[in-house]
Amino acid sequence: MRNIKITIQYDGRNYNGSQIQPKVNTIQNEIEVALTTLLRKKTDITLAGRTDSGVHAYGQVANFSTDTPIPTSRIKRALNNLLPNDIYVLDVTEVSVDFHARFSKSNKTYIYKIFISDEKNIFSNFYYYNIHEYLNVEEMKKASLHLIGSHDFKSFMSSGSNAFTTVRDIYSITIKENLVEKDFSSILCDSGKIVTIEVQGNGFLYNMVRIIAGTLIEVGLGKIDSSKIPVIIDGHDRKLAGHIAPPNGLYLKEILYTEEKY
Amino acid sequence: MRNIKITIQYDGRNYNGSQIQPKVNTIQNEIEVALTTLLRKKTDITLAGRTDSGVHAYGQVANFSTDTPIPTSRIKRALNNLLPNDIYVLDVTEVSVDFHARFSKSNKTYIYKIFISDEKNIFSNFYYYNIHEYLNVEEMKKASLHLIGSHDFKSFMSSGSNAFTTVRDIYSITIKENLVEKDFSSILCDSGKIVTIEVQGNGFLYNMVRIIAGTLIEVGLGKIDSSKIPVIIDGHDRKLAGHIAPPNGLYLKEILYTEEKY
Numbered sequence: 001m002r003n004i005k006i007t008i009q010y011d012g013r014n015y016n017g018s019q020i021q022p023k024v025n026t027i028q029n030e031i032e033v034a035l036t037t038l039l040r041k042k043t044d045i046t047l048a049g050r051t052d053s054g055v056h057a058y059g060q061v062a063n064f065s066t067d068t069p070i071p072t073s074r075i076k077r078a079l080n081n082l083l084p085n086d087i088y089v090l091d092v093t094e095v096s097v098d099f100h101a102r103f104s105k106s107n108k109t110y111i112y113k114i115f116i117s118d119e120k121n122i123f124s125n126f127y128y129y130n131i132h133e134y135l136n137v138e139e140m141k142k143a144s145l146h147l148i149g150s151h152d153f154k155s156f157m158s159s160g161s162n163a164f165t166t167v168r169d170i171y172s173i174t175i176k177e178n179l180v181e182k183d184f185s186s187i188l189c190d191s192g193k194i195v196t197i198e199v200q201g202n203g204f205l206y207n208m209v210r211i212i213a214g215t216l217i218e219v220g221l222g223k224i225d226s227s228k229i230p231v232i233i234d235g236h237d238r239k240l241a242g243h244i245a246p247p248n249g250l251y252l253k254e255i256l257y258t259e260e261k262y
Numbered sequence: 263m264r265n266i267k268i269t270i271q272y273d274g275r276n277y278n279g280s281q282i283q284p285k286v287n288t289i290q291n292e293i294e295v296a297l298t299t300l301l302r303k304k305t306d307i308t309l310a311g312r313t314d315s316g317v318h319a320y321g322q323v324a325n326f327s328t329d330t331p332i333p334t335s336r337i338k339r340a341l342n343n344l345l346p347n348d349i350y351v352l353d354v355t356e357v358s359v360d361f362h363a364r365f366s367k368s369n370k371t372y373i374y375k376i377f378i379s380d381e382k383n384i385f386s387n388f389y390y391y392n393i394h395e396y397l398n399v400e401e402m403k404k405a406s407l408h409l410i411g412s413h414d415f416k417s418f419m420s421s422g423s424n425a426f427t428t429v430r431d432i433y434s435i436t437i438k439e440n441l442v443e444k445d446f447s448s449i450l451c452d453s454g455k456i457v458t459i460e461v462q463g464n465g466f467l468y469n470m471v472r473i474i475a476g477t478l479i480e481v482g483l484g485k486i487d488s489s490k491i492p493v494i495i496d497g498h499d500r501k502l503a504g505h506i507a508p509p510n511g512l513y514l515k516e517i518l519y520t521e522e523k524y
Contacts, residue, residue: 011384014276056385058451080382088384111446120342122273122350123318123389127449178447184373184515185440185456187389187449189320194447253446 001065003099004072006031006045006079007091008060013126013248014086016053027051027087031062034082038075039068048101048255049108052207054247056127058111059090059254063101099257107171109200109253112213112245117192124188129213129249135195135220137177143219144173144197146229147212153205154236156215158244161206166236168208170201175216195220198253207244215242263327265361266334268293268307268341269353270322275388275510276348278315289313289349293324296344300337301330310363310517311370314469316509318389320373321352321516325363361519369433371462371515374475374507379454386450391475391511397457397482399439405481406435406459408491409474415467416498418477420506423468428498430470432463437478457482460515469506477504 008031015027028047035043048061070078076092083089098104115121115128116135124130147170154166175197182191197213215232218224224232224242232240270293278288290309297305310323332340338354345351360366377383377390378397386392409432416428437459444453459475477494480486486494486504494502 009384011387085387086384088382090381113447119352120350122271122348125273125347127385176447180447184460184513185375185438185442185458196447198446251446 001067001097003063003065003095003097004075005061005063005091005093005095005099005101006089008057008062009088009090010057010060011086012051012054012056027057027060028062030084030087031079034079035064037082038078039066039070041066046101048106049204049252050206051250051252052247054126055250055252056248057252060252061101061255061257063095063099105202105258107200107202107256107258108204109198109255110204110209111251111253112197112199112209113249113251114195114197114213114217115188115192116195117190119190121188121190121192124190126248127187128194129217129245131217133221135177135193135217136222137175137195137220139222139226140195140197140216140220141175143216143224143226143229144175146226146233147173151233152236153208153233155232155238155241156208156211157205157238158207158211159238163205166205168201168203168205170199172198172200173212174198210245210247210250211238211241211243213245213249217245218242263329263359265325265327265357265359266337267323267325267353267355267357267361267363268351270319270324271350271352272319272322273348274313274316274318289319289322290324292346292349293341296341297326299344300340301328301332303328308363310368311466311514312468313512313514314509316388317512317514318510319514322514323363323517323519325357325361367464367520369462369464369518369520370466371460371517372466372471373513373515374459374461374471375511375513376457376459376475376479377450377454378457379452381452383450383452383454386452388510389449390456391479391507393479395483397439397455397479398484399437399457399482401484401488402457402459402478402482403437405478405486405488405491406437408488408495409435413495414498415470415495417494417500417503418470418473419467419500420469420473421500425467428467430463430465430467432461434460434462435474436460472507472509472512473500473503473505475507475511479507480504 045062045064072092115124178194307324307326334354377386440456
C-alpha cells in the first residue's frame with residue numbers, strides 16, 4: 001500500500017467544518033467523495049487538524065492509503081477536476097508508511113484576521129472578524145508575550161474536547177497591523193485597518209486559537225489588562241479568558257512535520 | 263404614500279441573481295421579505311439594475327412605496343437587523359414621488375475584476391475572474407477607446423433581452439493593473455496581478471459589461487486585435503464579440519441619478 005500526503009486549500013464559508021459528520025457538508029466528505037470516485041474504491045482520509053464550520057485553510061494536510069498505481073501528479077490534477085471550486089489540492093506526495101497527518105509531530109501555524117472599519121463591510125464578513133472599534137495593538141503584543149512557551153492552556157479550551165493533556169507549546173505569536181485605503185482592486189473595497197494574529201505551536205486545543213484571538217482583542221479594546229494574562233493561564237478556567245472569536249476570521253496556514261524520516 | 267430609495271451592498275456569491283424568481287433565493291426576495299416583516303405589509307421593491315447569479319454590488323439602488331411613519335434612519339437599522347449578513351443597506355432616503363430606480367435617468371458604473379495568478383486561487387474564485395495567462399493591458403486600453411461613445415451595442419448583448427433599442431452611451435472605460443505580493447492580510451494571499459475594468463454609461467444591455475470584459479480580455483490575450491473593435495460593433499452580431507466573462511468578477515459599483523428634482 002502507498003501512503004499519500006495531500007496539502008489542501010479551502011474556503012470554509014459554505015462548509016460545516018472539516019471533519020466528516022452525517023448529513024452535513026464537510027471538507028472531509030468532499031475530498032473522500034472525490035477520492036472514492038477517482039480510485040474507484042471507498043477511500044477515507046486522516047486530516048491533520050480539525051477546522052470548525054466557516055474556518056478556512058491555506059495549508060491543511062491529510063493522508064490516505066491506496067494501492068492505486070496512478071502517479072501523484074495525475075492524482076493532483078484529477079482530484080482538482082473532481083472537487084468543488086472552493087477546495088483545491090495544492091500538493092500530492094508519496095510519503096513513508098510511518099507518516100500520520102494527525103499524530104506525526106508537527107508545528108502548526110494558524111492566522112486570525114480582523115478587519116476594523118467604521119461601517120459593516122459585507123465583503124469582509126466571511127473572511128475577517130469585522131469590528132468597528134479601535135484596537136490597541138501594542139497592548140495586544142504585550143499580552144501575547146505571556147502566552148508564548150509551554151503552558152497548561154485549559155483556560156483557552158472550549159468544552160467538548162477529550163484532550164489527554166491541556167499542556168501545549170506556543171512557539172510564536174506575531175501581531176501585525178496594516179492600514180488599508182478604499183481600493184476597488186481589493187475585495188473589501190473599504191478603508192480601515194487589518195490586524196492579523198499569527199500563532200505557531202506544536203498543537204492546539206479545541207477552539208484555542210479563537211479563544212486566544214478573542215482574549216487578545218479584549219486586551220486591544222481595553223477590557224482585559226495585558227498584565228492579567230498569567231492570571232488567566234494559571235486559573236485553568238475557561239471563564240477567565242476572553243470570548244471566542246468567530247470562526248470566519250481563522251485560517252489554518254501551514255503544518256510543518258518535524259521528523260526527517262518522511 | 264412615501265417613496266423610499268435604498269442603496270444596497272451585496273455579496274452575490276450565494277444568490278441566484280438580484281431579481282425575484284419563483285423558488286430560488288434572490289437579492290430582491292431577501293429584501294422584500296425583510297421589508298414585509300418590518301412594515302407588516304407586503305412590500306415590493308423596484309431594482310435599478312438586474313444583476314445575474316453570482317454578481318456583486320457595492321451600490322445597487324431600489325425604491326418602494328410605503329405609508330409607514332418610521333423614520334429613514336430607523337428603517338436602515340431595522341432592515342439591516344433583518345437581512346442576512348451578505349446583504350447590507352448602506353443608505354435609506356425619502357425621495358420625490360417621481361423617482362423610479364429603474365426608469366429615472368442615471369449613470370451606472372460597473373467594475374469587472376480579474377486576478378492573474380500562476381495557480382488556481384480558491385479565495386479569488388467568487389470575487390474575481392481568475393486567469394493564469396499574461397494580459398497585454400496596453401492593447402486592452404487601446405481597444406476600449408473604440409467602445410466609448412454612443413453605439414449600437416447589439417454585438418455585446420446576450421439573447422433573451424427585450425430592449426427597445428440596442429443603442430447605449432458609454433462615457434468611460436478605465437483599465438488599471440495592480441501587482442500584488444503574497445500577503446496574509448489580503449483574502450487572496452497569493453502573488454499575481456489584479457486588472458480592473460471600470461465601465462460607466464447611461465445603461466447597459468443584458469450581459470453587456472461581461473461581454474465587453476470578455477472581449478477586452480481576448481484582446482489582452484492576443485486573440486482579438488484591438489483595431490477590430492469597430493468591425494465587431496458595426497457587425498451587430500453577438501458572434502463577432504468575445505466570450506462572456508463569468509459573473510463572479512462583476513460588481514455594480516454605483517448608480518448616479520442625473521436629474522436634480524429628487
